[in-house]
Amino acid sequence: MNEELFQLIWLHGLFDMDQLSTTSGLPLSIVNRGYHNHDAGPDFLNARILIDGTLWFGQVELHINAIQWQQHQHHTDKAYNSCILHVVLDDGFECLRQDGTPVPCLSLKNRVRAGLTEQYDYLKFSSAQIPCNKALPYISQVYIRQAIDQALVDRLERKSQWVYDWLQSSNGDWHTVFLAALARSFGFGTNGEAFEQLALNLPMLEICKSENNLHKITAILFGVAGFLDEAPKDVMHAKLRQEWTFQQQRLNLHSLDKSLFKFMRMRPGNFPSIRLAQLAALLQNFQQLLHGLMNVNSIPSMLNLMDAELPDYWQSHYQLGIEGKQHQARLSLNARQTLLINALVPFLFVYGKHTGDENYCVKALDILQKLPPEDNRIIRDWHDLGVEATSALDSQALLELKKNKCSARLCSNCPIGIAVLTSQL
Ligand code: SF4
Structure with missing residues (x-):
C-alpha cells in the first residue's frame, strides 16, 4: 500500500471503526478525523479523538510503518508536538514527540477492507480510457452528478484563467x-x-x-x-x-x-x-x-x-x-x-466575477444549460458507458473530467473514484 491510498483510507474513513484501541490498549473513538493538510506539517489538522475517556483536539500524522515517524525526524520537530494521534498500518515502534511525550498510536492493520488496494491499483494503473468503466453502471447517479458538477467548476476556472491574463495584459x-x-x-x-x-x-x-x-x-x-x-x-x-x-x-x-x-x-x-x-x-x-x-x-x-x-x-x-x-x-x-461555449461563456463568467455582477455568471451557466451537448468521440464514449450529456453544461464537464482526471488517473480526487473505493463492487 502506498501513502496516497493510506491517506485516502483515513480521509474517507475506509476502515473498520468498531472497538478501536491504541496500540498500548487504551479504548479510542474518532469524533472527527480532521481536514487534509496539503502543506508542511502533520497530515490532518483539527481532529478530535476520544482516548480512554479524554477528548483530544489536534493533529494526526499517518505513516505506513510506525518507524517512519523517526525516519522523518518528527521526534525532533516542534511542529509535531501538537499531534494527538499517529495512525499507522504496521506498528511495533514507540514514537516520541520532540517534548519527550509518547504519541498515542492507532494501527489500521486488519481493519482495511480486503480488495481495496486492488481496486485502487486498478483505477490507478488500468490502461482503459476511463478506468472506472466497469464499475460505472453500479455507481449512484448522485456521485456521477457530483463528479460532473465538480468538473464543470474546474473547467470554468481553467478557461477563466487566460481571460484574466488577457484582462491584465490589456489593462482592463x-x-x-x-x-x-x-x-x-x-x-x-x-x-x-x-x-x-x-x-x-x-x-x-x-x-x-x-x-x-x-x-x-x-x-x-x-x-x-x-x-x-x-x-x-x-x-x-x-x-x-x-x-x-x-x-x-x-x-x-x-x-x-x-x-x-x-x-x-x-x-x-x-x-x-x-x-x-x-x-x-x-x-x-x-x-x-x-x-x-x-x-x-x-x-x-x-x-x-x-x-x-x-x-x-x-x-x-x-x-x-x-x-x-x-x-x-x-x-x-x-x-x-x-x-458561444468557448468565447462568450468564459468571458461572461470572468466579467461577472470581476465586476461583482453575478447576473453575468448566471447568464454564462444558463447559456451552457440551454445549448445542446457537443457531439464528439469523448462524449460518445461517456454515452456508451451510460453517462448521458443532456446539455453543453454536461458535455463541457465530461470533457474536462476525461481530460484532466480520467486521463491523469486522478480517480482518488473524483467523487466517482471515491464511490468505487468505498463500495464493495
Ligand atoms: S477520474 Fe473519476 S470518472 Fe474518471 S476514471 Fe477516475 S473515477 Fe472514473
Missing part, C-alpha cells in the same frame, strides 16, 4: 478581451494553437476602431496570419495584400508563419482561410456584436448576432486566389454554438 479593456476570446476560439480545436498565436499578435485596439471597414480588418487578419506573404493570385488577393502592406508599415505589425495553420485532413469548410474570413465578417460590427451578446438573453438571438454575412468571393473560394465550387461560407449553427 473588456473589448479587447472579448475580441481575443473570439479570435482564439476560431481555431476550433485543430487550429487552436495557431489562432491563439494570431490573437496574441493582432492589433486589437486598431481592429476595435475599424468598425465597418471589412477590407481593412480582413487584410490585417490574413496579413498577421501570414497568408499575404505570397504573390497574389487574383484581384481580391492583390487588394488585400496592398492594404496589408500599408497597415503593416503603419502599425509595425509582424506576420506569423503560415505553416502554423493546418489545412491537411480538414474539410474545406474548416480551412483556416475561411475561418479568417468569417472572423473578419464578425469583427466588422464588433461593438454591436459585443453589446448585443452582453444584453440579449435568448440563445436564438445570440446565434443570430453571430450569423455574419460574408462577401460573395467566399462563396466560391475556400482559400485566397483558388476558385472552387459554390458553397455556403457563413458560420454553421454548430460553429456558432461552439463559439
Whole structure:
C-alpha cells in the first residue's frame, strides 16, 4: 500500500471503526478525523479523538510503518508536538514527540477492507480510457452528478484563467478581451494553437476602431496570419495584400508563419482561410456584436448576432486566389454554438466575477444549460458507458473530467473514484 491510498483510507474513513484501541490498549473513538493538510506539517489538522475517556483536539500524522515517524525526524520537530494521534498500518515502534511525550498510536492493520488496494491499483494503473468503466453502471447517479458538477467548476476556472491574463495584459479593456476570446476560439480545436498565436499578435485596439471597414480588418487578419506573404493570385488577393502592406508599415505589425495553420485532413469548410474570413465578417460590427451578446438573453438571438454575412468571393473560394465550387461560407449553427461555449461563456463568467455582477455568471451557466451537448468521440464514449450529456453544461464537464482526471488517473480526487473505493463492487 502506498501513502496516497493510506491517506485516502483515513480521509474517507475506509476502515473498520468498531472497538478501536491504541496500540498500548487504551479504548479510542474518532469524533472527527480532521481536514487534509496539503502543506508542511502533520497530515490532518483539527481532529478530535476520544482516548480512554479524554477528548483530544489536534493533529494526526499517518505513516505506513510506525518507524517512519523517526525516519522523518518528527521526534525532533516542534511542529509535531501538537499531534494527538499517529495512525499507522504496521506498528511495533514507540514514537516520541520532540517534548519527550509518547504519541498515542492507532494501527489500521486488519481493519482495511480486503480488495481495496486492488481496486485502487486498478483505477490507478488500468490502461482503459476511463478506468472506472466497469464499475460505472453500479455507481449512484448522485456521485456521477457530483463528479460532473465538480468538473464543470474546474473547467470554468481553467478557461477563466487566460481571460484574466488577457484582462491584465490589456489593462482592463473588456473589448479587447472579448475580441481575443473570439479570435482564439476560431481555431476550433485543430487550429487552436495557431489562432491563439494570431490573437496574441493582432492589433486589437486598431481592429476595435475599424468598425465597418471589412477590407481593412480582413487584410490585417490574413496579413498577421501570414497568408499575404505570397504573390497574389487574383484581384481580391492583390487588394488585400496592398492594404496589408500599408497597415503593416503603419502599425509595425509582424506576420506569423503560415505553416502554423493546418489545412491537411480538414474539410474545406474548416480551412483556416475561411475561418479568417468569417472572423473578419464578425469583427466588422464588433461593438454591436459585443453589446448585443452582453444584453440579449435568448440563445436564438445570440446565434443570430453571430450569423455574419460574408462577401460573395467566399462563396466560391475556400482559400485566397483558388476558385472552387459554390458553397455556403457563413458560420454553421454548430460553429456558432461552439463559439458561444468557448468565447462568450468564459468571458461572461470572468466579467461577472470581476465586476461583482453575478447576473453575468448566471447568464454564462444558463447559456451552457440551454445549448445542446457537443457531439464528439469523448462524449460518445461517456454515452456508451451510460453517462448521458443532456446539455453543453454536461458535455463541457465530461470533457474536462476525461481530460484532466480520467486521463491523469486522478480517480482518488473524483467523487466517482471515491464511490468505487468505498463500495464493495
Ligand atoms: S477520474 Fe473519476 S470518472 Fe474518471 S476514471 Fe477516475 S473515477 Fe472514473
